[in-house]
Amino acid sequence: MENPKLRNLRDGWLPEATIDEMQEKLASGELTSRELVLMYMSRIALYDKSGPRINSVLELNPDALHIAIALDAERAERGPRGPLHGIPVLLKDNIDTHDKMHTSAGSLALEHSIAPRDSFVAAQLRKAGAVILGKSNMTEWANFMAVGMPSGYSSRGGQVLNPYGPGKFNVGGSSAGSGAAIAANLAAVAVGTETSGSILNPSAQNALVGIKPTVGLISRSGIIPISHTQDTAGPMSRSVKDAAYLLAALAGKDEKDPATLASPKLQHTDFAGSLEHDRLNGIKLGVPGDFVFYEELTDEKRSLFEQALAKVTELGAQLEEVSLPSADADWDYDVLDYEFKSGINAYLSGLHPSVKVRSLAQVIAFNKHHMEKMLKYGQKILQGSEETSGALTEEQYLKALEHDQFMSKDQGIDYALSQGGAAALIFPHDHGSDIAARAGYPSITVPAGYTADGEPFAITFTGHAYSEPQLIQLAYAFEQATKVRRPPVLEVAASKGEEA
Numbered sequence: 001m002e003n004p005k006l007r008n009l010r011d012g013w014l015p016e017a018t019i020d021e022m023q024e025k026l027a028s029g030e031l032t033s034r035e036l037v038l039m040y041m042s043r044i045a046l047y048d049k050s051g052p053r054i055n056s057v058l059e060l061n062p063d064a065l066h067i068a069i070a071l072d073a074e075r076a077e078r079g080p081r082g083p084l085h086g087i088p089v090l091l092k093d094n095i096d097t098h099d100k101m102h103t104s105a106g107s108l109a110l111e112h113s114i115a116p117r118d119s120f121v122a123a124q125l126r127k128a129g130a131v132i133l134g135k136s137n138m139t140e141w142a143n144f145m146a147v148g149m150p151s152g153y154s155s156r157g158g159q160v161l162n163p164y165g166p167g168k169f170n171v172g173g174s175s176a177g178s179g180a181a182i183a184a185n186l187a188a189v190a191v192g193t194e195t196s197g198s199i200l201n202p203s204a205q206n207a208l209v210g211i212k213p214t215v216g217l218i219s220r221s222g223i224i225p226i227s228h229t230q231d232t233a234g235p236m237s238r239s240v241k242d243a244a245y246l247l248a249a250l251a252g253k254d255e256k257d258p259a260t261l262a263s264p265k266l267q268h269t270d271f272a273g274s275l276e277h278d279r280l281n282g283i284k285l286g287v288p289g290d291f292v293f294y295e296e297l298t299d300e301k302r303s304l305f306e307q308a309l310a311k312v313t314e315l316g317a318q319l320e321e322v323s324l325p326s327a328d329a330d331w332d333y334d335v336l337d338y339e340f341k342s343g344i345n346a347y348l349s350g351l352h353p354s355v356k357v358r359s360l361a362q363v364i365a366f367n368k369h370h371m372e373k374m375l376k377y378g379q380k381i382l383q384g385s386e387e388t389s390g391a392l393t394e395e396q397y398l399k400a401l402e403h404d405q406f407m408s409k410d411q412g413i414d415y416a417l418s419q420g421g422a423a424a425l426i427f428p429h430d431h432g433s434d435i436a437a438r439a440g441y442p443s444i445t446v447p448a449g450y451t452a453d454g455e456p457f458a459i460t461f462t463g464h465a466y467s468e469p470q471l472i473q474l475a476y477a478f479e480q481a482t483k484v485r486r487p488p489v490l491e492v493a494a495s496k497g498e499e500a
Helices: 004-016 019-028 033-048 064-078 120-128 176-183 200-205 240-250 258-262 299-314 334-349 360-369 380-386 395-420 433-439 468-482 494-499
Strands: 057-060 088-092 131-136 189-194 209-212 232-237 284-288 318-322 424-428 443-450 456-462
Touching: 004 033, 019 033, 019 240, 033 057, 033 064, 033 088, 033 131, 057 176, 064 131, 088 120, 088 176, 120 131, 120 240, 131 176, 176 189, 176 200, 176 232, 189 200, 189 240, 200 209, 200 443, 200 456, 209 240, 209 433, 209 468, 232 240, 240 443, 240 468, 284 395, 299 318, 299 424, 299 443, 299 456, 299 468, 318 395, 334 360, 334 380, 334 395, 360 380, 395 424, 395 433, 424 468, 443 468, 456 468
Parallel strands: 088 131, 088 189, 284 318, 284 424
Antiparallel strands: 057 131, 189 232, 209 232, 209 443, 424 456, 443 456
């Protein structure tokens, strides 16, 4: 980077800068949004596209610099719109933006598709004054394509690597690029999407704060779907407060998504407005004792979880072991299999006529025609969904939907919370995300430590529908008391480093 001022800020100040710290420099005139964009572009060149190639950023917005300059002018004339004014944000590649970027869900079948309109998420970000910096790579079709596809792999973008251990640690998915990019500080914050664990898992794997909101808090219109009962977008960031800022900007009612009409009381909530350090004091938290949530933990990770629980207790929380009767139920993914065909056919049919794949059947045919590039891991899941009617009338679907609703709520999270009057449940890492996803209930993951070889470990708070304000408070109190997050050590190829 030629500019010595920006080079010094990029290397010394920017890596763990918060939105508040960015806004302080923007307000004082010490920094502009244009310069923020330039610094992030430089970091992408250095760390994402050289060295071990984290490979998290799929596409940059050609207009990002111009948007930043316009927002700088607006700040000078009228002041900032809010905390996201002039802040660079990355969007997962299944979130529509009606600009010069593409939206492909990581698939070469949609590599030339430009959305006919902004998603609700993109429109909310523009309204808040954010700079949409680019699109992040992801597991193709949000990991609803093939059995055994690695997290973070797509035919369009290749493999995303975890910056804490490229090629060593799982990057998590399907919002892999969003997770890796924010961990490596290639943007201030990112938006991921989740059907079942796809925000919480990459956030936990990359030492980030991830919020999987209640289904309906954020509109899904303009997001390439899997399941209309489980899909949601959500924030991914390096701090709880930054995630709260982003959540507040994204939330809102949208007539195009009926799920958003059920939560008017949270649509204009300032989630970051009253964060306090002592909110764990006096709180009762449920710790699921069911073995299924711990069977995959190594002894070292189990110890990290026990240390986190001890810290929560030290901060004044009362822990009570609870049970989820449905924890070891006979779960399947029938709901997703049936809902995907209905949702994806509706989405594809609304794309520009230049896009040649207009249905799930045509996506499958495209993949077969380009087998070498597209079917490295097959497409068994896509084919299974295509075998359904797409009308959502099958008995198997209707039974599975009722089963998931009852077992995840009445015999799941609601049951566990009601046992001892707990305010929230606490899980190790991203465990429990599947039950919360089926219920449509919110969760927040927050860094809780690292293994001896440097792999991030997290804890997750889960609550009733629309309990985001309380969950954010709990995560903030834990974060501020522990402050365990540390940035990854990023490598640069020697020749590139000399040019930097």
